[in-house]
Amino acid sequence: MNVIEVQHLSKQFSIAKRQAGMWGAFQSLFHREYIVKTAVEDVSFAIGAGEMVGYIGPNGAGKSTTIKMLTGILVPTAGDIRVNGIVPYQERQKNALQIGVVFGQRSQLWWDLPTIESFELLKQVYQISDSRYRINMQTFTEVLGLDEFFQTPVRQLSLGQRMRADIAAALLHDPKILFLDEPTIGLDVVAKEKMRTFIQEMNLERNVTVILTTHDMADIEKLCSRMILIDKGHVMYDGPLSTIKDMYGTYRVLIVDVGQDASFQIEEAELIREEGTRKWFRFDRNRIRASQLIQRISDQYEIHDLTIEEPDIDTIIRQIYQEGIENPQGVAHKQG
Numbered sequence: 001m002n003v004i005e006v007q008h009l010s011k012q013f014s015i016a017k018r019q020a021g022m023w024g025a026f027q028s029l030f031h032r033e034y035i036v037k038t039a040v041e042d043v044s045f046a047i048g049a050g051e052m053v054g055y056i057g058p059n060g061a062g063k064s065t066t067i068k069m070l071t072g073i074l075v076p077t078a079g080d081i082r083v084n085g086i087v088p089y090q091e092r093q094k095n096a097l098q099i100g101v102v103f104g105q106r107s108q109l110w111w112d113l114p115t116i117e118s119f120e121l122l123k124q125v126y127q128i129s130d131s132r133y134r135i136n137m138q139t140f141t142e143v144l145g146l147d148e149f150f151q152t153p154v155r156q157l158s159l160g161q162r163m164r165a166d167i168a169a170a171l172l173h174d175p176k177i178l179f180l181d182e183p184t185i186g187l188d189v190v191a192k193e194k195m196r197t198f199i200q201e202m203n204l205e206r207n208v209t210v211i212l213t214t215h216d217m218a219d220i221e222k223l224c225s226r227m228i229l230i231d232k233g234h235v236m237y238d239g240p241l242s243t244i245k246d247m248y249g250t251y252r253v254l255i256v257d258v259g260q261d262a263s264f265q266i267e268e269a270e271l272i273r274e275e276g277t278r279k280w281f282r283f284d285r286n287r288i289r290a291s292q293l294i295q296r297i298s299d300q301y302e303i304h305d306l307t308i309e310e311p312d313i314d315t316i317i318r319q320i321y322q323e324g325i326e327n328p329q330g331v332a333h334k335q336g
């Protein structure tokens with residue numbers, strides 16, 4: 001069953017053009033010109049219950065605008081949007097009851113109140129029963145260690161504490177869908193890992209559907225089997241992370257130390273770096289196998305040390321942004 005359905009969704013913003021100088025400012029009082037900025041264009045996708053989907057793209061791609069339309073904050077310019085059967089901007093309150101939202105860049109909590117009071121206020125806002133509130137607070141406190149800062153006002157929390165409080169607050173009313181906009185931004189490695197584990201647990205134990213926007217590819221690798229990639233408002237790819245990796249991750253780098261100063265080239269590989277006796281060869285595994293490459297080198301030289309580096313998902317995504325994407329096996333597509 002799909003919990004989110006988006007069809008031909010577009011959003012344009014009209015931005016008033018500023019005229020230069022005093023005369024321009026005066027003229028603007030009587031006649032305003034507008035420029036139209038298209039943030040999201042003809043985006044379609046469907047997300048099933050319990051899926052964890054990474055919604056990713058470079059700065060300004062249209063990710064936050066999409067999330068804001070899904071949460072009902074923004075009204076689309078065109079297209080259909082349904083979250084659990086509800087049109088979010090038409091029934092904002094009803095939609096709010098079934099979704100949880102975390103914006104990594106800003107807190108949803110009351111800035112000046114002790115953290116525990118924010119939770120108590122949310123209990124009232126969402127009319128959460130006493131027993132449900134107790135169970136959820138107990139679970140979240142156990143996993144996220146909330147009690148260490150219950151009495152601290154939100155504005156005094158460290159970033160890691162604030163994010164833990166925010167995600168707990170977003171899940172307090174048992175939403176079936178969770179929107180996470182940069183939930184690990186600025187966190188240290190340990191805090192990131194804790195956050196990811198918690199998200200994973202909520203998905204597994206409560207079947208919460210998760211839509212995650214992030215610039216941290218490790219979030220996607222750890223959490224999402226599916227990825228929707230957008231650029232300039234268009235969907236460029238929608239499919240498994242593994243397909244993207246298989247298609248674009250065919251390059252490897254062989255780092256080899258031959259123990260002596262030797263200058264040599266290999267036809268099917270590109271020498272991309274040299275440091276003393278150590279060399280870096282970039283090769284396409286579809287063209288030559290690592291074992292063949294090593295064989296060629298060891299035929300002439302004694303290999304002292306070697307490593308093979310696989311491309312990380314960051315490198316692959318960067319390559320896609322730069323070069324676009326072809327249409328492989330009907331799962332990915334390029335538009336615009």
Ligand SMILES: Nc1ncnc2c1ncn2[C@@H]1O[C@H](COP(=O)(O)OP(=O)(O)OP(=O)(O)O)[C@@H](O)[C@H]1O
Binds near residue numbers: 014037059064
């Ligand atoms: N309220 C607004 N008024 C005018 N333009 C806007 C508004 N909100 C977003 N935009 C523009 O729409 C485009 C998409 O912005 P959006 O915030 O959705 O991108 P994003 O993918 O979330 O980027 P980032 O990764 O930097 O957060 C950008 O060019 C942005 O400047």
